[in-house]
Amino acid sequence: MKPEELIRHALEARTRAYVPYSGYPVGAAVLAANGDVIVGCNVENAAYPSTICAERVALTAAVAQGARNFVAIAVVTRNGGSPCGACRQVMLELGPEMLIIADTERPVGLAGVIGGEETEVSEATTTVLLEAAGFDAKSVRRTARGLKLRTDASARFERGVDPNLAWIATRRFAHLLRKIMPDATVELRADVYPRPREPFELRLPYAEIERLLGMVIPLERVLEILTRLEFQPRVEEADGPTTVVCTVPTYRWDVSLKADLVEEVARIHGYESLPERLPEGQTVPVRRETPRLVDRVVQDALVGSGLREVITYSMINENDLVALSARGDAIPDVLGAYPRPEVGFVRAVNPLRADWELMRPTLLPSLLKIVAENRKHSERVAIFETARAYQPRGRDELPDERRALALALNGVRWPVSWDRTDSSEMDFFDAKGAVEAVLERVGASGASFVAVEHPSLQPGRAAAVVVDGVQIGIVGELHPLVAQRFEIDGRVAVAEIDLQTFASTLLETWSVQPVSRFQPTRQDFAIVVDEAVPAAEVRAVLAQATHPLATDITLFDIYRGAGIPEGKKSLAYSVTLAARDRQLGDHEVERIRSQIQRGLKRIGGALRA
Structure with missing residues (x-):
């Protein structure tokens, strides 16, 4: 309109x-x-x-x-x-x-x-x-x-x-x-100006010019510029820093701040004379919380070991916990890596499904169900999950949400291939190797595996994972009766780690060691020890005797038979030695061998001739 x-x-x-x-x-x-x-x-x-x-x-x-x-x-x-x-x-x-x-x-x-x-x-x-x-x-x-x-x-x-x-x-x-028109008559009829605009004073500290522009402009030049712009500047220096007092004309309504006067000075002096400098600043450093950082490192380590990550629901039913018992008549005293709570479980008042009545105190039942479903159409399953296990605190209290890691392995060790004839099943040592990969990735050098009895695991094939004297989890093979209740055939290797306890033991930081530019030396040692002596104890002796020259210690053979006394076993280790500043000589290798012999005497072992 x-x-x-x-x-x-x-x-x-x-x-x-x-x-x-x-x-x-x-x-x-x-x-x-x-x-x-x-x-x-x-x-x-x-x-x-x-x-x-x-x-x-x-x-x-x-x-x-x-x-x-x-x-x-x-x-x-x-x-x-x-x-x-x-x-x-x-x-x-x-x-x-x-x-x-x-x-x-x-x-x-x-x-x-x-x-x-x-x-x-x-x-x-x-x-x-x-x-x-x-x-x-x-x-x-x-x-x-x-x-x-x-x-x-x-x-x-x-x-x-x-x-x-x-x-x-x-x-x-x-x-x-x-x-x-000289004869014209001019008469003023009305003049309405209720709030006249008046000139006002604006004080500009002389140091403000250098602060904002990053350069010094002589005071005489500043006064010259402001005078040409009709700001009527004058200088005040009494009892304080030098200040330029300007009278802002009424037609300069755009000038109301000290920065406006500085801009006028820079405009006339010449923007091209201002010093050139790239903006400086520092972004806020990204600081991830230790639990989240441990989760990410653990996930990367397990994916690199060939496992696949899964995400399951956090609700289970009481029958899932009963199934973890080898006897199958009651909930066991130990549920995965956690003891059975004394105050009962965290129950849902209005569950979405009838079989979702409890918030899981362990991740194992959820993973075992995934294994059972996938084994129907796959020859091997290797999965893991990092999630929360809910440990009750007491009546009318929120549960303790513990960050946990669980993994489950079942089926053939290697997929079927024309160049691979090994059809053996995954067992305790595969799960132990996956846990070791996690421990190595986070720098937990003081880790060990201690044999334990566990109600859900096969006797003789269960171990507690200990880091710096603190038990952080368990690893082992599932008891055949437990596997049967979850409708899984064959061996099932499982592990569960309390990541919250694990994170609290990580006192060491990740570091990178430079690779020696000298040719490494590989030595094989056959060591005879009693059957009761664990391989980890023998490895600790080798690590102590070869420190700091050993870059790798690998157990590649276990022998029992002719030439080995009854009740004894022979462990064959391959040790890689390298110095950063020199090529190792034969006399140094012999000295290391002597140190190994002295160390083995403390555990009742000896080098095999």
Whole structure:
């Protein structure tokens, strides 16, 4: 809708105004965003505060009709009077403010945007009414954009115009008119300037220029620049740092801060003279919590060992826990890596499924169900999961959510292939090797495996995982009766580790050792010990005797038979030796052999001839 049409509606509404006391009719017309036009007129009352202005009548009627978004409002008065404060507040609340200049009959222009055709000067003009005014930049910008009407006037007022120029322009007009027409009469009819804009002082510490620009500009140069820009600078140095006091002209409405003055100095001095330097800064270092970091390292280590990660539900039923017992008549005293809680289990009040009644205190039942399902169509299953095991604390208390790792292996050790004939099943040593890979990855050098009895594991094929004297989990082969209850055929190797306890024992940091540039030396040692001596104890003797030259110690053979006394066994180790600064000589290797012999005597062992 054109502005003229909206003003026509306001003129019609003004004819219906009720003004028996002032005789000052006002009409208003509001254009809603949907295209509707709602009009209003002023309604007076003998009680003056009860009088309602035309603008508020139109806006409240529009709101009552459901309008909320408004494009423009036209207000028509007898002498171009502006809306009162209450009406301005309502207009500001409900929509953009557009100021229209009108006479007693029709509009003559949009304030700060464009004038009407009838206001142009022609050859028949005998009387000129000059209006010189300053308009708010934000109001002009809203009007121009709301009506999609961009003009030279709006472009200037949008950037801010000094209102003091109105009086200067008026005097200039009068001077030119008298110069052209000496007989013309000029009369000042009105001058409304309720809040004059005055120059104000702005204090600029001289050191602020160097702080913001990163360079020193001589004080004389600063004063010269500010003087040329008509800021009337003066220097104050008494009782403090040097300060430049400036008087900001009224036409520089864009200067209100110290930084604005610094910008003016830099602009005139030359941006090209500013020193070039890349931005400096430091990002916030990423600090992962130890439990999350351990989880990620453990997952990477197991994936690198050939296992696949699974994610299972945290709810199980009581029968799953009973199935972990070799006897199968009650829940065992030990559930995976955790003892059976004394206060009962964490039960769901309204379980989603009938078989989801408990929050699992161990991850093993969930993994064993996955193994059983996958073995129906796969020859091998090697899976792991890092999740929470829920250990109850007491009645009406939240459970202790322990981060745990569980793994399960079942089926052939290697997939069927034309170049591989080994069809053996995975067993205790495969699970132990996966746990060792995890321990090595996190740098747990003080780890050991201690034989234990476990109600869910095969006797003689179960061990506790101990790090620095603290048991962190178990590893072993599932008891055949337990595997049968979960409907799994063959050997099932399992392990469960309490990652929360494990993380608390990790006092060492990960480190990288440089590789020696000298040729390593490989030595094989056949060691005879009693059957009761574990291989880990023999390996510890080798590690102590060869430190710090040993880079790898591998057990590659176990022999019992001819040439070995009864009750004894022969363990064959391959030890790789290398020094960082030299090539090892034969005499050093012999000295190491002697150290190994002395160490083996302490455990009742000897080197095999």
